[in-house]
Amino acid sequence: MGTTLFTSCSFSWRFHRQIIPSNHLLAQSSLESGISRAKVTADSGESELVGGEIGKCSGLMKRRSVLVSGVSLMSSAVLGSPREGLAVVKQGLLAGRIPGLSEPDEQGWRTYRRPDEKSGGHGVGWSPIIPYAFSVPQDWEEVPVSIADLGGTEIDLRFGSPKEGRLFVIVAPVLRFADDLGDNATIERIGPPEKVINAFGPEVIGENVEGKVLSMNVAEHLGRTYYQFELEPPHALITATAAGNRLYLFNVTASGLQWKRHYNDLKRIAESFRVI
Incomplete structure (x- = not known):
């Protein structure tokens, strides 16, 4: 144990996402090691008629893609191990912080x-x-x-x-x-x-x-x-x-x-x- 010298004092001091344009979007999600990732892929060429129909729905698919990504992120915290899930949530709340407790x-x-x-x-x-x-x-x-x-x-x-x-x-x-x-x-x-x-x-x-x-x-x-x-x-x-x-x-x-x-x-x- 260290030695201590005590003195009483009374001092007086002064002293995201990037959206890729495409008419053919398919939303996929993958879960790797408890971390959710969203992938967007373009399907192969279709007939002109089908392409037109998909074009009408592209906005809907983009919205669904965002929704799927959100659900996937939530799933990573729920489906992964409890410790990993909590770590992801806490790290997100305190950006840049590395827990040390x-x-x-x-x-x-x-x-x-x-x-x-x-x-x-x-x-x-x-x-x-x-x-x-x-x-x-x-x-x-x-x-x-x-x-x-x-x-x-x-x-x-x-x-x-x-x-x-x-x-x-x-x-x-x-x-x-x-x-x-x-x-x-x-x-x-x-x-x-x-x-x-x-x-x-x-x-x-x-x-x-x-x-x-x-x-x-x-x-x-x-x-x-x-x-x-x-x-x-x-x-x-x-x-x-x-x-x-x-x-x-x-x-x-x-x-x-x-x-x-x-x-x-x-x-x-x-x-x-x-x-x-």
């Missing part, structure tokens, strides 16, 4: 690990994001990230629970602090906890951190140092560390009622954050 453990907690295949470089010339991991109760789920979110494109991930609260991960370039940290920065080289929270407090919580820092921990896990802050109000638990040429900020927040009822879970989530 484990199965629940005996206590009902799941571990999220950032998939190696997940996109997102946060800047041209930056090295791939080093994976990170954390644990959440079973009802927490990943939610879409928008570039319009507080923190902009540097927000790499969001999770939420209607019952307990929300979290997000900011991955920012260390060049925002100094230009001589290289490609293997540590949180200690970036600066003391005061410097980190002063620079990122407004970005994380959306307002000045002056008078809001209730406590601060400095913890070490597997040779990596983590700064841990508790702010109020708003209720927030922030864990910060560095790896490669990036700074990682893990923020867990909740409403007043959620904070009161689920503080222990929120604290456990915040302290579980690790850069692998």
Whole structure:
């Protein structure tokens, strides 16, 4: 278990489809490995009379082709294995997301690990994001990230629970602090906890951190140092560390009622954050 140095603080900082023209359309569908695909093929030449009749019905056949495709897509989720079907539906809802949650453990907690295949470089010339991991109760789920979110494109991930609260991960370039940290920065080289929270407090919580820092921990896990802050109000638990040429900020927040009822879970989530 890592060693922990605790200091109470009160700081004052500022800081589709493509439609192919054809008069002779036949709709076919195939189911391969639980994935539905729609194919459109043109039949061979017919007599001029039959061609005329088919021409009159081409519009109807196009509509039926779209309908068949829709039914086939639904069938893939229903007829395929339950796990595959749910994966297709969830992936469609959160475009571009690669799920990274484990199965629940005996206590009902799941571990999220950032998939190696997940996109997102946060800047041209930056090295791939080093994976990170954390644990959440079973009802927490990943939610879409928008570039319009507080923190902009540097927000790499969001999770939420209607019952307990929300979290997000900011991955920012260390060049925002100094230009001589290289490609293997540590949180200690970036600066003391005061410097980190002063620079990122407004970005994380959306307002000045002056008078809001209730406590601060400095913890070490597997040779990596983590700064841990508790702010109020708003209720927030922030864990910060560095790896490669990036700074990682893990923020867990909740409403007043959620904070009161689920503080222990929120604290456990915040302290579980690790850069692998």
